[in-house]
Amino acid sequence: MTAATTVKTTSVEEANRRKLKQALVAYSFIAPNFIGFAIFTLGPIILAMIMAFMEWDGSNPWKFVGIQNFVTIFSDDRFLASLKNTVIYSIFTVPLTLMIALGLAILLNQKIKGRNFFRTVTFFPYVASLVAVAAVWNMLFTPAKGGVINQLLLNLFHIPALKWAASPKTVLMTIIMFSIWKNMGYYMVIYLAGLQNINTELYEAAGLDGANVWQKFKYVTVPQLKPTTFFVIIMLTINCFKVYDIVYMLAGGSNGVINKSAIVLVYYIYEEAFRNWNLGIASAGSLVLFAIVLAITIIQFSGEKNYAND
Amino acid sequence: MKSKSTNETIGKTLVYTVLIVFAAIMLIPFIWMITASLKFNKDIFVIPYQWFGYEPQWRNYLDIWTKIPLLTFTKNTVKLTLIVTFFQLLTSSFAAYAFAKLRFRGRDFLFLAYVATIAIPWQSYMVPQFLFMRRLGLADTHLSIIILQAFTAFGVFMMRQFYEGIPDSLCEAARIDGMSEYQIYLSIMLPLSKPALSTLTIFTFVNTWNDFLGPLIYLTSESKKTLQIGLKMFISQYSAEYGLIMAASCISLIPVVIVFLMLQKYFVAGIASSGVKG
Numbered sequence: 296m297t298a299a300t301t302v303k304t305t306s307v308e309e310a311n312r313r314k315l316k317q318a319l320v321a322y323s324f325i326a327p328n329f330i331g332f333a334i335f336t337l338g339p340i341i342l343a344m345i346m347a348f349m350e351w352d353g354s355n356p357w358k359f360v361g362i363q364n365f366v367t368i369f370s371d372d373r374f375l376a377s378l379k380n381t382v383i384y385s386i387f388t389v390p391l392t393l394m395i396a397l398g399l400a401i402l403l404n405q406k407i408k409g410r411n412f413f414r415t416v417t418f419f420p421y422v423a424s425l426v427a428v429a430a431v432w433n434m435l436f437t438p439a440k441g442g443v444i445n446q447l448l449l450n451l452f453h454i455p456a457l458k459w460a461a462s463p464k465t466v467l468m469t470i471i472m473f474s475i476w477k478n479m480g481y482y483m484v485i486y487l488a489g490l491q492n493i494n495t496e497l498y499e500a501a502g503l504d505g506a507n508v509w510q511k512f513k514y515v516t517v518p519q520l521k522p523t524t525f526f527v528i529i530m531l532t533i534n535c536f537k538v539y540d541i542v543y544m545l546a547g548g549s550n551g552v553i554n555k556s557a558i559v560l561v562y563y564i565y566e567e568a569f570r571n572w573n574l575g576i577a578s579a580g581s582l583v584l585f586a587i588v589l590a591i592t593i594i595q596f597s598g599e600k601n602y603a604n605d
Numbered sequence: 606m607k608s609k610s611t612n613e614t615i616g617k618t619l620v621y622t623v624l625i626v627f628a629a630i631m632l633i634p635f636i637w638m639i640t641a642s643l644k645f646n647k648d649i650f651v652i653p654y655q656w657f658g659y660e661p662q663w664r665n666y667l668d669i670w671t672k673i674p675l676l677t678f679t680k681n682t683v684k685l686t687l688i689v690t691f692f693q694l695l696t697s698s699f700a701a702y703a704f705a706k707l708r709f710r711g712r713d714f715l716f717l718a719y720v721a722t723i724a725i726p727w728q729s730y731m732v733p734q735f736l737f738m739r740r741l742g743l744a745d746t747h748l749s750i751i752i753l754q755a756f757t758a759f760g761v762f763m764m765r766q767f768y769e770g771i772p773d774s775l776c777e778a779a780r781i782d783g784m785s786e787y788q789i790y791l792s793i794m795l796p797l798s799k800p801a802l803s804t805l806t807i808f809t810f811v812n813t814w815n816d817f818l819g820p821l822i823y824l825t826s827e828s829k830k831t832l833q834i835g836l837k838m839f840i841s842q843y844s845a846e847y848g849l850i851m852a853a854s855c856i857s858l859i860p861v862v863i864v865f866l867m868l869q870k871y872f873v874a875g876i877a878s879s880g881v882k883g
Binding site: 325337338346399428434480533561564 | 617620621623624627628630631632634635637638641649650653654695696697699700702703704707708709710712715718719722724725726727728729730731732733734735736737738752753755756757758760761786790807811814815817818822832833836837840841847850851853854855857858861862865866869872
């Protein structure tokens with residue numbers, strides 16, 4: 296009886312010790328990444344939330360000001376303009392990029408000659424450095440009458456010279472076009488991966504039922520790609536709200552200052568923080584950005600849940 | 606029967622036309638970049654544009670090295686990119702192994718914390734992060750950029766999704782054979798995860814090489830600046846030196862092109878199997 300209890304306790308102890316050892320091994324795997332991540336990502340995220348309610352210029356002591364920073368930014372013309380421009384930019388960029396990426400992915404998922412060449416070419420602008428390709432764009436889309444694109448439009452469609460990024464009327468359009476051109480390839484590859492996961496038997500079955508190309512697209516491809524599309528929409532929208540460098544390259548003057556016709560949310564944060572040292576104001580702007588992205592993510596997740604319940 | 610094959614021919618022609626037009630839109634800026642990099646400034650905006658049949662000005666490719674400290678910028682960028690990519694692959698695959706193949710308390714909670722931060726844009730906490738780094742004396746150091754890029758949640762997430770697809774029985778068998786978890790990671794998991802590692806390499810390499818906002822905020826002294834910042838500086842200073850700007854731009858693209866072409870065969874497979882697409 297006593298012997299049996301001892302055996303039992305030792306085996307329990309043994310099991311516990313094994314569990315502990317296992318856990319320690321697991322933590323040792325995670326630690327290198329997690330320590331860096333916790334200190335330099337989680338910490339600043341928490342700090343950002345505190346700073347949004349403080350007044351601070353970077354050197355004098357902090358001062359708690361409640362929601363004053365939010366009152367200030369929501370009555371600041373530049374902040375409101377940045378919010379408006381970011382939303383307009385997203386509204387056009389998200390659906391256009393998505394449609395073109397999906398269309399190209401479908402074409403490039405077929406057995407055609409030179410498929411790899413076309414895939415590489417489409418993906419290439421995404422990996423190319425932004426500063427370099429933006430420099431090319433600025434030269435191609437120069438507001439001058441003799442610009443390559445202006446000449447092309449005049450010769451092909453008799454459209455008079457446009458001012459592109461130099462005019463408040465067309466600057467956002469130019470940025471949107473560039474953004475689609477630059478990033479489309481990434482989403483094309485994601486759709487391509489999604490298409491390759493679709494069971495080909497579904498298409499065969501649809502073919503036997505007499506479905507044409509359009510019907511196959513509508514009743515097989517689109518529903519099967521739904522999870523991919525959710526992912527693409529959320530990534531695209533978040534990336535649109537994070538936009539900064541594209542605007543800086545195309546619309547920033549030689550000193551990098553962006554005026555009200557093209558200012559975006561992240562530029563506003565950057566300017567308030569690193570040019571004006573209004574750190575509380577910048578953090579309040581950051582929190583607005585965070586809230587928007589969070590809202591988009593929550594909508595996405597509840598959408599996905601609905602889809603799963605279908 | 607005949608009409609079907611005609612239809613098919615028309616369909617194929619249409620597909621190719623669309624693809625060729627798209628390929629042209631994607632490629633022409635790059636071809637323009639290369640041709641312009643070999644021209645005198647005065648010849649670049651001549652109408653109609655000369656795509657070929659002109660005397661190439663290789664001088665542009667020599668002059669840029671003396672006009673700006675391009676060599677320093679390139680060295681800095683190569684150094685940062687290699688270090689960041691190495692640490693990113695190492696720490697991400699290491700952590701991902703535990704999340705995918707080991708059982709321990711708090712695993713799901715920790716993983717959720719990782720995934721949640723993927724959706725938080727860096728731009729929304731870049732300000733406190735900078736102040737924190739400045740406090741640690743890391744402002745204007747290369748270490749700050751390495752820290753900034755080397756521990757991303759995205760890398761862990763991607764690698765973990767890939768490892769989930771590798772059967773657990775493989776690890777079990779190795780454990781019975783007496784292998785430690787570290788050995789299993791090193792000799793079984795790593796060799797199997799080439800597609801995922803290649804995909805992560807492309808993403809990390811490209812992101813670090815092309816990063817603009819990070820170095821813009823952190824690096825202030827010229828000797829520490831990266832290629833992107835240097836290039837932008839050059840463009841602002843010599844905005845009329847079109848040929849030189851294009852030559853410097855071409856040079857800044859070369860490493861990314863090499864890495865991309867080397868690893869791209871794994872690329873679609875890597876994305877498909879690691880579930881980056883969700």
